[in-house]
Amino acid sequence: MRRVAITGAGTVNPLAGDVAGTYAALREGRSAIGPLELRDVARLTIRIGARIHGWQPEVLFSSQDLALLDPFSQYAVVAARQALAQSGLQFDGALAETSGVIIGSAGGGLTTSDDNYRAVYQAGKARVHPFVVPRLMLNAAASQIAIGCGLQGPVYAVSSACSSSNHAIGQAFQLIRSGSADVMLAGGSDAMLCFGGIKAWEGLRVLSQTGCRPFSADRDGMVIGEGAAVFVLEEMTRARTRGADILAEVAGFAMTSDGADMVLPSVSGAARAMTIALRDAGLDPADIGYINAHGTGTTVNDRCETAAITQVFGGKPPPVSSTKSMHGHLMGGAGAVELLACLMALRDGVIAPTIGHVAGDPDCGLDVVPNVARTARVKVALSNSFAFGGLNAVLALKAV
Amino acid sequence: MTPAQVEQIVVEIVARQAMVAPATVKLQATPEELGLDSLGLVESIFAIEEAFDVTVPFNANDPGSASFDIATVGSMVMAVQALIATKPA
Structure with a gap:
């Protein structure tokens, strides 16, 4: 049976804008949870979250590209760029045809939906930007990554709420193991920290107003964060033959x-x-x-x-x-x-x-x-x- | 709104969630006795907030801790009356 290696990792998350910074924060036990600053925050009862601070999409993308990129896609694309750079892979020729992308997301372009509902319902605007649909669709992040690398194999999104990432990575693993693909970029992304996203979660009454303390006797709920991580999964023999640095083996799912x-x-x-x-x-x-x-x-x-x-x-x-x-x-x-x-x-x-x-x-x-x-x-x-x-x-x- | 009206509306909300006739709901009944799980309780509290235009402090992770006493139907009625009394005019 074919085995599967991880040969690249990338991330943008509340702890850091890359893998090294994330490891440092995880080692130090640093919290990225803090007060939320967003439009109409006074109308929310939950006012804490784990935000990505200092995000400057205009530095990372052209203005034409940004018109098509909800924050959840921006995070995923940047994470994928980092993972690919670490893997050292080039998708030229036949490899592009046997390589693909699976990105998990629970909410997709929720911020785009929120902003544009505001525009038509609250502000009474007659029209929205022509790219609202390709921005908000759940497969936008997967497709943006595939387009950026010219990947022509299996590309799709999976959505299973909080399990979306693991389903995405697990399915990418299975595609490579079965021989349906040789390289897969897989991971997950979400950007739910907008007014509507938090308002919806407030309804369930499971969010904490104080912080996230898993397994602690005084825990009082979850705290929403945002961001993405993407990995390069590669057939093991292929990775070894080209001398790639193998970060780990995906052994089971x-x-x-x-x-x-x-x-x-x-x-x-x-x-x-x-x-x-x-x-x-x-x-x-x-x-x-x-x-x-x-x-x-x-x-x-x-x-x-x-x-x-x-x-x-x-x-x-x-x-x-x-x-x-x-x-x-x-x-x-x-x-x-x-x-x-x-x-x-x-x-x-x-x-x-x-x-x-x-x-x-x-x-x-x-x-x-x-x-x-x-x-x-x-x-x-x-x-x-x-x-x-x-x-x-x-x-x-x-x-x- | 009179206390009797508040009681009637709270009882109706709880009865609807528990899928029983309002007349069968006793004020001493606990949510468990009525068959309301934590989600049934969350939905009841949402309905109470909508019916009385109040904000009920309630965290499903620790239902007993908040100032809104959900021990029995009667305690919820009292808690709603207290919230209405402190509502800005």
Whole structure:
């Protein structure tokens, strides 16, 4: 069976505008959560989030290109550029035909929708910009990346709320393993921190007004972030032959559905996803040295995830951390940015902490690497994503 | 709005969420006894906010902690009356 290497990584997220900066922030346990400054913020009850600060799209894109780029696409394209540069790949000739892109996103061009609804409903404008549709569509980011690199293989978007990134990366992995593609750019992106995006989330009453403290007894909800991460996945022999620096191997993937409830997660659905990902990778629970948790900081998720991990790993689960405590919940971009924490553990031997940990919750009795990063030799890591709609997607990564 | 009217509207909202007849809803009933899960509660509170034009402090992560007492239907009625009383004119 063909194996799959990661040969490039790129990101734009609230912690940093690149991978090196993100690793530094994760090691230091730095939080990017702070007060939100956006239009009509006084009409919101939730006024904190994890924003990307100092974003200057006009420096990164031409004005013609920007007309077609919602922030969620901008983040994804910049992350893809970084990942490609690291991989050293050139898509000339036949390779372009067997290479593609899958980008996960929960909201797509939500900011574009928000701005243009304002224009027609609130400001009473008669028309909107001609490119509203190609800006807001969920596949805009994937297509923009494909156009930028001239990729002609499988290109599409996946949308499974908070599991979008892991579904995207997992499907790219499967396409390469099955021989349907040789190189895939895969990851996720979301930019939901606009008035309408937050207003919608407020309704569910699960957002915190104080911060994101996953697994901590005093946690009171999740905090929304924004951004993207994109990876270059490449068939292993090809990567080795050309002497690429292999960051890790994507060893296994599993996706399950709870088939039960739109918002309440199930222990068995999450546990099955972890178990099948291990089986897919040919690994035992004892092989896993680190789990990057979904760890949203809601009461329900963290209890359910703890129960699922305990079910799969028995009495001795590996260290588990939720980096959402630092970069917030990037929604469709979450799993991709969190995969960076797995790469850091595998490559640098540093497990990112769960910051904001005040006191243990008796119902969340895991080693959550509280507050301070830890050095450890990690050979295999799991990354969990569990989405609204009951959709679970788990990736297994191996050190190379 | 009289206290009796507030009570009637809150009971109707809770009854609709619980899919029972308003007449069967007792003020001592807890959300659990009525079969309201956390989402049913979130929807009830939304309906209360819309009906009375108030903002109810409520976090589904910690339903018991907020100043809005959701212990029973009766405590919710009292909490709504308190919110209406403090509403800017």
